[in-house]
Each structure stands twice: as structure tokens, then as C-alpha cells.
Amino acid sequence: MDSSSDIFSVNGVSYSYGRLKAVDNLSLAISSGSFWGILGPNGCGKSTLLDLLARCRQPESGIIKYRGQDMAGFAKKDMAREIALVPQDYYINFSFTVKEIVLMGRHPYIPRFASPSGPDLEVVDRVMELLKIEKFKDKYITDLSGGEKQRVIFARALTQDTPVLLLDEATSNMDIQYTLDLLDTVAQGVGQQRKTVIAVLHNLNLAAAYCDKLIMMKDGRAVCVGCIDEILTEDNLHKVFGIESHIYFDDYSGSKQVVFKRGTR
Amino acid sequence: MPAGSASLIVLGILLLVAVIVSTGMGYIKISAFEVIRIIYARIANHPDLLAGIDKVFPYVVLDVRLPRVLTAAIVGSGLSLSGVIFQGILLNPLADPYTLGISAGAAFGAAIALLLDISFLGIYSVPVLAFVGAVVTLFTVLFLSTSDGSVSSGNLILSGIIVAAILSAGISFMKYLADEQVSIIIFWLMGSFGSKTWIDVMLAFAFVSIGFSICMFFARDLNIMSLGDRSAASLGVDPGRIKVILLVTASLITAVCVSVSGIIGFVGLIVPHLMRFVVGSDSRRLLPASALAGAVILLIADTVTRAVLPEEVPIGVLTALIGGPFFCYIFKKRQKVRARG
Numbered sequence: 001m002d003s004s005s006d007i008f009s010v011n012g013v014s015y016s017y018g019r020l021k022a023v024d025n026l027s028l029a030i031s032s033g034s035f036w037g038i039l040g041p042n043g044c045g046k047s048t049l050l051d052l053l054a055r056c057r058q059p060e061s062g063i064i065k066y067r068g069q070d071m072a073g074f075a076k077k078d079m080a081r082e083i084a085l086v087p088q089d090y091y092i093n094f095s096f097t098v099k100e101i102v103l104m105g106r107h108p109y110i111p112r113f114a115s116p117s118g119p120d121l122e123v124v125d126r127v128m129e130l131l132k133i134e135k136f137k138d139k140y141i142t143d144l145s146g147g148e149k150q151r152v153i154f155a156r157a158l159t160q161d162t163p164v165l166l167l168d169e170a171t172s173n174m175d176i177q178y179t180l181d182l183l184d185t186v187a188q189g190v191g192q193q194r195k196t197v198i199a200v201l202h203n204l205n206l207a208a209a210y211c212d213k214l215i216m217m218k219d220g221r222a223v224c225v226g227c228i229d230e231i232l233t234e235d236n237l238h239k240v241f242g243i244e245s246h247i248y249f250d251d252y253s254g255s256k257q258v259v260f261k262r263g264t265r
Numbered sequence: 266m267p268a269g270s271a272s273l274i275v276l277g278i279l280l281l282v283a284v285i286v287s288t289g290m291g292y293i294k295i296s297a298f299e300v301i302r303i304i305y306a307r308i309a310n311h312p313d314l315l316a317g318i319d320k321v322f323p324y325v326v327l328d329v330r331l332p333r334v335l336t337a338a339i340v341g342s343g344l345s346l347s348g349v350i351f352q353g354i355l356l357n358p359l360a361d362p363y364t365l366g367i368s369a370g371a372a373f374g375a376a377i378a379l380l381l382d383i384s385f386l387g388i389y390s391v392p393v394l395a396f397v398g399a400v401v402t403l404f405t406v407l408f409l410s411t412s413d414g415s416v417s418s419g420n421l422i423l424s425g426i427i428v429a430a431i432l433s434a435g436i437s438f439m440k441y442l443a444d445e446q447v448s449i450i451i452f453w454l455m456g457s458f459g460s461k462t463w464i465d466v467m468l469a470f471a472f473v474s475i476g477f478s479i480c481m482f483f484a485r486d487l488n489i490m491s492l493g494d495r496s497a498a499s500l501g502v503d504p505g506r507i508k509v510i511l512l513v514t515a516s517l518i519t520a521v522c523v524s525v526s527g528i529i530g531f532v533g534l535i536v537p538h539l540m541r542f543v544v545g546s547d548s549r550r551l552l553p554a555s556a557l558a559g560a561v562i563l564l565i566a567d568t569v570t571r572a573v574l575p576e577e578v579p580i581g582v583l584t585a586l587i588g589g590p591f592f593c594y595i596f597k598k599r600q601k602v603r604a605r606g
Contacts, residue, residue: 056498080501087495093356094491094546104489108501112485156492160500 006068007032007164007196008053013062014220015048022048024220025062030213032163033194035187037201037211037228041241045220046200047088050166053198054085080108084160086170090149095140098152102128102137105159123159130185131155132178146173154182165189167199171206183210208232208256216240232256269550272543276557283561284338287568288330295322303327333571334564336461336469336525337580341532341563343473343522345540345555347515348533350480353487353548354508354515355421359596361533362519364422366406366429367399368530371523372454373432374398379450380439388464392472396520402428403516456527456581458567469525476518477556483507484548491546529581531588532563538595 008030015023022045030036030053038046051057052064055071064071066082074082084105092101105127106120116124128134131151136144141152150173157165165186171179187210189195201207207214207228214231216223218240224231237245243260250257289295295303299318303326306314315323344362351360351367362368374394377383383390406428410420436454440447480487486507490497494504522529536559537551544550563584570578 051495054495054499056495075501076498076503077501080499083499085495085499087493089493089495091493092491093358094353095541096488096491096546100488100545100547101492104492104500107485107489112482153492153496156496157499166499 005031005033007066009065009068010052011063011065013052013059013064015045015052015057015060021220023052023059026220026222027062028215028222028225030196030198032196033190034196034212035190035210036196036198036213036215037207038198038215038217039201039204039207039240040217040223044217044240046217047168048220049217050085050168050198050200054083054166055079056085077108080160080162082162083164083166084157084162085166086154086157086168088169088172090146090153090173092141092149095142097138098133098141098144099124099128099137101141101152102133102155102159105156105161108160123161127155127158131158131182147175147178150174151178151182158185163194164196164198167197167201169200169202172202179206186210204232204237204258205253208258209253228256232258269544269547269554273550273553273557276554276561280338280557280561280564283564283568284334287564287572288326288334290568290572291325291330292572293321293325295326300326304331332461332463332466333458333567335466337458337567338560338564339466339469339473340458340522340526340529341536341559341561342556343469343476343518343559344529344533344563345536345559346473346477346480346552347518347522348559349537349548349552349555350487350511350515351533352537353491354511356491356493357421358538359422359534359592361531361537362399362515362523363528363530363533364592365425366402366427366432367425367516367519368523368528369429369432369436370402371395371399371520372528373402373435374520375524376436376439376450376454379446379453380443382446388468392468392521392524395524396517399516399520399523400513402432403512407512452579453527454581455579456529456584457579458526458571459577461525465525469521472521473518476514477552479514480511480552481549483511484552487511487548488546527579527581529563530585531592532559532584534595535588535591536562 006029010026010028013023013026014021026049038049040046048057052059058072066074102124103116106116106123109120110116128137131154133151133155136148141149144152150170154170171182174182183206186197190197211228213226214228215225216231216236223240224236232247234245234247237243237258246259247256285297285300289297289300299322302314303318303323306312307327348361351362351365352358374397375391378391378394383394386393406421406424409424409427440450443450486502489500489502490504490507497504537555540551540554540558544554566583567580570580570583
């Protein structure tokens with residue numbers, strides 16, 4: 001099951017909140033150098049799976065290997081140099097400046113009581129420019145709009161400069177131009193630097209446009225896993241979401257697109 | 266960064282000036298210059314420097330006023346520090362030892378020690394029971410406000426109020442039982458720096474400075490935790506472990522402050538707020554700035570009740586009278602920010 005190109009291999013992993021089983025005996029292999037999408041209805045365990053991969057949570061049973069080694073054996077700080085997570089939630093209660101927040105991404109690289117080094121600050125500046133937030137770098141995060149905050153949080157994770165990036169609906173509050181811009185940036189990292197992106201997305205057409213591989217989840221289990229061309233089908237969408245849809249190849253976007261019929265109710 | 270260091274230096278100088286000026290204030294007026302001479306004569310062990318100064322002055326400065334002044338300053342530091350920690354950990358700018366009921370818990374423990382005249386731990390009896398009360402209250406409040414493994418801000422304040430109300434009733438009951446000692450408990454509860462000794466100064470200083478060191482050690486982790494638990498964990502910080510360490514530290518500081526001076530509310534709420542405007546939210550600057558500013562503010566408040574007002578008002582009453590309305594202001598302002606959010 002462990003092939004050398006797999007960055008994660010998940011074996012029989014379960015996790016529950018009280019009695020609610022969020023991830024149920026899940027096994028899958030995630031190859032490196034791809035843009036992975038996770039699709040599924042609310043409460044199917046998508047975010048929990050990301051948390052398990054980011055090691056924010058420990059599996060109750062089963063084992064997750066990262067590059068062939070049990071994740072439980074890694075030091076937290078070492079893991080933070082491998083995997084970054086952009087959470088859904090971008091609410092910050094305290095008046096940090098944008099630059100201070102983005103610099104927090106360098107935390108795993110800066111020893112306690114040390115000041116950020118020149119290269120640390122260079123990464124911060126580069127990422128802020130890349131995500132077009134340098135113009136409000138000295139503003140307080142509490143004064144920004146939802147979409148702007150989310151871009152800052154995204155920048156924070158990119159500053160971590162990790163081979164793996166996990167996105168949990170990281171663009172849900174952004175205007176479409178920023179959503180496309182960010183996903184382009186991330187996809188470029190996958191194409192040019194062989195980074196691995198695993199993204200929970202709600203928008204099926206964005207998933208179709210950007211992902212190479214898909215995981216469809218329902219009730220804490222992976223219903224189907226594989227290349228997007230094989231997985232994104234009308235049958236599978238019916239199986240996972242219970243909806244009727246039509247899927248066709250769209251020449252303009254150069255990818256599959258999903259359209260829906262209004263319900264019969 | 267330079268802006269932050271400059272404010273720290275200014276605050277440090279302010280504190281020094283406040284200590285010297287307020288030591289000179291009171292029924293017997295002593296000039297700042299004489300205060301400095303008296304302190305220096307004692308430190309350098311040069312009794313001849315006292316020539317020309319009234320024989321009573323060294324006694325007033327060194328044995329009466331300085332212990333009180335320093336205790337007020339140290340308690341102000343401690344309460345402000347624990348305010349920064351509670352706010353930072355609970356991601357709630359309205360949290361402080363008073364609104365979370367921690368002060369009431371410490372007071373409850375201390376009242377038991379006073380009522381039952383517990384003394385098997387010597388001078389530490391009151392602080393130890395205050396600490397136990399503070400920690401038990403903290404975990405009760407956390408338990409009440411936790412659902413699905415996360416603590417909600419609104420629940421936290423509500424739980425704090427509920428627990429504090431129960432504890433206040435318990436304290437009232439003890440007052441009822443106390444009979445002869447009732448005045449000791451009442452006077453102590455309203456907060457006072459009167460008749461403090463060097464033992465109080467040393468006790469408070471030891472705990473507050475140890476607490477400060479622990480907080481500074483984890484200051485950067487505390488910054489990271491404002492991003493939320495998930496982001497903090499993905500940055501290699503262990504939010505669970507650090508929450509426990511810092512909450513216990515802050516409760517310890519609160520307990521010592523309460524046991525030395527009684528309940529003094531709102532200092533821990535207001536000072537971190539004011540300092541965020543001055544030095545920003547980075548804990549590495551906010552913690553020292555709040556410690557210094559808290560010392561200055563509580564010292565000035567205590568000096569006002571001691572030497573300016575015609576009648577001595579309990580310090581806890583004064584801070585609540587000024588701090589309460591300030592709390593309302595922050596609460597209202599935050600609602601507006603949320604609405605925009």
C-alpha cells in the first residue's frame with residue numbers, strides 16, 4: 001500500500017466527537033505533487049480529515065504515515081515545517097498588524113527569544129506581495145473585511161513555506177478575482193515545485209478547474225478516490241450529495257463543469 | 266520595535282517617579298528629595314546621609330509607606346499580567362480575573378482561611394487557600410462554558426458571573442457566621458493596602474516575578490494562539506499544554522494578589538486594553554508594558570484614596586467605580602466591531 005510517491009498513507013483511521021463518528025475506519029493514499037480536492041456534504045468529516053493530516057488531532061485508532069513514517073513520531077515543530085493549514089475560521093480578536101500575523105508563519109523556524117532573520121523577513125515580504133496585501137501590511141487585522149482577513153490568514157500559511165498545504169475552504173469569503181488568484185498561486189506551486197495541496201472545496205466547478213485528484217467523502221468514509229476525470233461523474237455526485245446534475249467538458253475553462261437542474265419540489 | 270522599547274522606558278520612569286512622589290504624600294508631607302535620601306541611606310547603609318531630616322521620616326518612609334506603595338504597585342502588575350493572559354488564552358478581550366470569577370474564588374478560599382483561623386501553613390495559609398479557591402473556580406468556569414471541546418466567549422463571561430454569584434453568597438454566609446471576625450473579612454474583601462508589611466511585599470514580588478517569567482517564556486506561543494487552536498497546532502504550538510500552564514500561572518498570580526490585598530476589580534481588564542493601543546497586541550511587549558502600567562495605575566489609585574481624598578475609600582470600591590463604566594464602553598464598542606465584521 002505504501003508506494004514511494006505517497007506523501008500520506010492513512011490506514012484504518014477513526015476519530016469521533018463524543019458519540020458522533022466523524023471519520024470512520026478511513027484508509028486512503030495521497031500522492032505527492034498533486035492538487036487534491038476533498039468533496040462531500042456538510043458534516044462528512046472533511047475538516048476532521050484535514051485536522052488529522054495536519055496533526056491538530058490524533059487518530060483514535062489507525063495510523064497515518066507521512067513520507068512512510070508514523071506521524072505520531074514527529075516533533076510538532078518539525079511537522080510545522082512540512083505541513084501548513086489554512087483554516088476556515090479567520091476571526092482574530094486582537095489588534096495585531098497584518099505584517100505581525102504573516103510573520104507568525106515563520107514561527108517554526110525562529111528559535112525561542114530570537115528575532116526573525118533577514119531571510120524570514122524576505123519570505124514575509126515576498127508572500128505579502130504575491131497575495132497583494134502589502135498595501136495594508138501595517139493595518140490592524142481587526143480593521144479588515146472578511147475577505148481581506150482570509151487573504152492574510154492564507155499568507156500566514158504560505159509563509160510557513162511547507163511542501164504540503166492543507167486548505168479548509170480557505171477562499172470561502174473572498175471575491176472571485178482573489179479566489180482565482182490564490183488558487184492559481186497554489187496550483188503554480190504544485191506544478192513548478194512539486195508541492196502537494198489538499199483542499200476542502202464547496203464549489204464543485206472550482207474543484208473541477210483546479211484539482212488533479214479527488215476524494216469524495218460521506219459519513220466519515222471515502223466513497224471514491226482518484227483522478228478527477230474518473231471521479232467527478234454524475235453518478236458519484238448523486239451517491240455523495242443525492243443531487244441530479246449534468247457534467248460536460250467545457251472548452252472555455254478547459255476542464256469539466258457541473259451544472260444542476262432545479263429541484264422538483 | 267523601537268516604539269515598543271521607548272514606551273517601556275517611559276513607563277519604567279513613570280513608575281519610579283510615582284513610587285517616590287506617592288511615598289512622600291500623606292498626613293506627613295515629605296519631599297521627593299528627602300524620600301530618595303532616606304531610601305539611599307538605607308540601601309547604601311549610610312546613616313550620616315540622614316542628617317537634617319526629621320527623626321520620624323525614615324520610619325514613615327521605610328516601615329509605613331514604602332511597603333504599602335510597593336505592594337500596591339506589585340499587585341497592580343500582577344492583576345494586569347493575569348488580565349493579559351486570561352484575555353490572550355480565552356481569545357476574549359473582556360476576560361479578566363474579576364469577570365471570570367477567579368478573584369471571587371480566591372476571596373472565598375481566603376475567607377475560609379480567615380473564618381476558620383487556619384494557620385497550619387503559617388503566613389502562607391491565606392495565599393494557599395486563595396490559590397486553591399482560584400484554581401477550582403477557574404476549572405469550574407471552564408467546565409461550564411465548554412461545549413464540544415471549545416470554549417465560547419459569551420458562555421465564559423456568563424459562567425464567570427454565575428460562579429462568582431454563588432461564591433459571593435457563600436462569602437456572605439461566612440460573614441454571617443463570622444460574628445466577631447466579620448469586620449476583618451469585610452474590610453479585607455473590599456480591598457486595602459493599609460498596614461502592609463515587607464513580608465507582603467516579598468511574598469507578592471516573589472510570585473508575581475516568577476509568574477511574569479513564565480508568561481514571558483511563552484509570550485510568542487501566546488501570540489500564535491490568537492490565530493485559533495487549529496492554526497496554532499499547525500505551527501507547532503501545543504495549545505492544550507500552553508493553555509493549562511498559563512491559566513494556572515495567571516490564577517496563581519491572581520490568588521497571591523487577592524490574598525495580599527483583597528478583591529480589586531477591573532485593573533486586569535482595563536490596563537491590557539490601554540496598553541494594546543500603545544504597544545500593540547504582541548505579548549512580548551504587551552506583558553511588560555501592562556505590568557509597568559498596572560503598577561503605576563494601581564499605585565496612583567491607592568495614593569488617591571490614602572492621601573488625596575478626605576476619607577479613605579476602599580481601593581476595590583474605587584477601581585470598580587471607575588472600571589465598571591469602562592467595561593460597559595468596551596462591551597458596546599465590540600458589538601459595533603462585530604456587526605461590521
